[in-house]
Amino acid sequence: MARVHTGESALARAVRIVESFGLDDSTLTVSEIARRSGLHIATASRLIEELVGCGWLERENRRVRIGVRLWEVASRASAAVGLREAAMPFMEDLHAVVGQHTQLAVLEGDEVLFIERLTAPGAAINYSRIAGRLPLHASSSGLVLLAYGPVDLQERVMGQPMRAYTDNTIRNARQLRSALAEVRRQGYAFCAGHIYPETTGIAVPIRDAHGAVIAAVALIVPNDDSAYAQIPALQATGRGISRVMASHIRPG
Amino acid sequence: MARVHTGESALARAVRIVESFGLDDSTLTVSEIARRSGLHIATASRLIEELVGCGWLERENRRVRIGVRLWEVASRASAAVGLREAAMPFMEDLHAVVGQHTQLAVLEGDEVLFIERLTAPGAAINYSRIAGRLPLHASSSGLVLLAYGPVDLQERVMGQPMRAYTDNTIRNARQLRSALAEVRRQGYAFCAGHIYPETTGIAVPIRDAHGAVIAAVALIVPNDDSAYAQIPALQATGRGISRVMASHIRPG
Incomplete structure (x- = not known):
């Protein structure tokens, strides 16, 4: 990451500054930002100053964080937000019925991006976070998004090493191919102990007006005999969200 | 808005391109973006191309929208998101208990910015939207944020014209000064019919570890005799969120 890019536009540099904030870094110092984005500290300082000026970054004591203004702008029009409001x-x-983690995910790059999560006190543990990511092969949402996703993406994921979170994680192309076929046959992904031994992820697709899968909605429940019983309620949820998404009029 | 700015940085122009998307414009054409941001179409096209390249904007047919990637980055570290997760x-x-609109608001510039809203089927009507704004004088959340806000902000709002949504909207400095004093005395804002005749907004402050008011949480309920009965539950909610926010360790 920490290379100095020459001949790069100021905009590209500013993008790297903003993207240097990670999920666990609510604030960074100017020198941390410079190091992460591979910019000279003077360049980083100047661009940070400009981004603070327009409200996209904010200063907090001697540190910098993402500004509420950037959140506001991003929230206004993103496809993720329309999906979230419908869902x-x-x-x-x-x-309310199941009392366990309920989450909404989309495909972003070659990963699952979680755009919403409702948690419950005492709910089963869960690896995902809002605006967090997981590999496609590992999570139930990922299997749904991959099963109905582009063939070239499926081939790419099958050709890459697959991180094993537990003994049950899918870890090779043969297992993945079989799991994707099962998702398409059943209409849901059921992953018992794939990320934590004690939890089961269950995911179903959300479709647009043309039947294309645009997202997945998932439950994370305890890995026990009761997990299967949650599938019908989750399927009904997926159909409800799909119905609302299909009724959205898209301009243009 | 539609002025051509000369001698302006590419970054400032890119910021105006992204900010040209409004709450009701999920997609825009390149020429709409150019017009709104006051840029030549060639300049706008080039910067849009660059923003699409880094995923901050996306193309949808012949239109452009805010990219999921920008939403992801903004969601990662914004103070709004930490507050939202706590709340x-x-x-x-x-x-679940009250069955009416429940919303979370912060001060942003001279307005209320709503960062979360839970709606209910059959709930009272409500003017606010996620990532939407309202003037400080008009909404219960605004009165709370203003009552505990900077004195110079209070003076500025009192010196400006106040839009009257209904006959009950606060419309002059005398009424506003009295309302702010009442909020500080009671610890909540109670606005019966200030935005719609048929709804009442009730808001309470959320405080950080130092007792500073950082946000407001509000209920929008029918404008009838039952509204007062909701105040204790809302106050308990405000205290609960404040307790979690006060326990957050801030680095730096």
């Missing part, structure tokens, strides 16, 4: 009432109902 | 379990509990 939330259904997710809240499911969450 | 959500309490807001869900309140929402």
Whole structure:
């Protein structure tokens, strides 16, 4: 990461400054930002100053954080937000009935990006976080998104090393191919102990008006005999969200 | 808005391109973006291309929208997100008990910015939206944020024209000064019919470890005799969220 890019535009540098914040870094110092984005400290300082000026970054004591203004702008029009607004009432109902983690995920690059998560006190443990990512092969949402995703993405994932979180994690192309076929046959992914031994992830697709899979909604429940019983409620949730998404009028 | 700025940095222009998306514009054409941001179409096209390249904007047919990647980056580290994560379990509990709109707001510039909203089927109507704004004088959240906000902000708001949504909206400095004093005395804002005749907004402050007010949590309920009965539950919610926020360790 920490290379100095020459001949790069100021915009590209600013993008790298903003993207140097990770999921666990709510604030960074100017020198941390410079190091992570591979910029000279003077360049980083100047661009940070400009980003603070427009509200996209904020200063907090001697540290810098992402500004509320950037969050506001990003929230206004992103496809993730429309999906989230459509999904939330259904997710809240499911969450109230099941009392376990309920989450909403989309494909972003070659990973699962979680755009919403409802947690419950005493719910089963869960690896995902809002705006967090997981590999496609490991999570139930990932298997759904991959099963209905582009063939070249499937081939790419099958050709890469697959991180094993537990003994049950899918770890090779043969297992993955078989799991994806099962998802397409059943209409859901059921992953008992794939990320933590004690939890089961279950995910179903969300479709647009053309039937294309645009997201997945998932439950994380204890890895025991009761897990299967949650599938129908989750399937109904997926269909409800799909119905709302299919009714959205897209301009243009 | 539509002025051509000369001698401006590419970064400042890119910021205006991203900010040209409004709450009701999920997609825009390149020429709409150019017009709104006051840029020549060639300049706008080039910067849009660069922003699409880094995933901050996305193309959808012949239109452009905010990219999921920008949402992800903004969600990672913004103070709004930490607040939202702390507040959500309490807001869900309140929402489940009261069954009406429950919302979370911060001060952003001279306005209220709503960063979360839980709605209910059949709930009272409500003007606010996620990532939407309202003037400080008009909403219960705004009165709370203003009552505990900087004195210079209070003076500025009192010196400006106040939009009247209904006959009950606060509309002059005398009324506003009296309302702010009442909020500080009671510890909550109670606005019966200030934005819609048929709804009442009730808001309480959320405080950090130092007692500073950092946000407001509000209920929008029908404007009838039952509204007062909701105040204790909302106050308990505000205290719960404050307790979690006060326990957050801030680096630096």
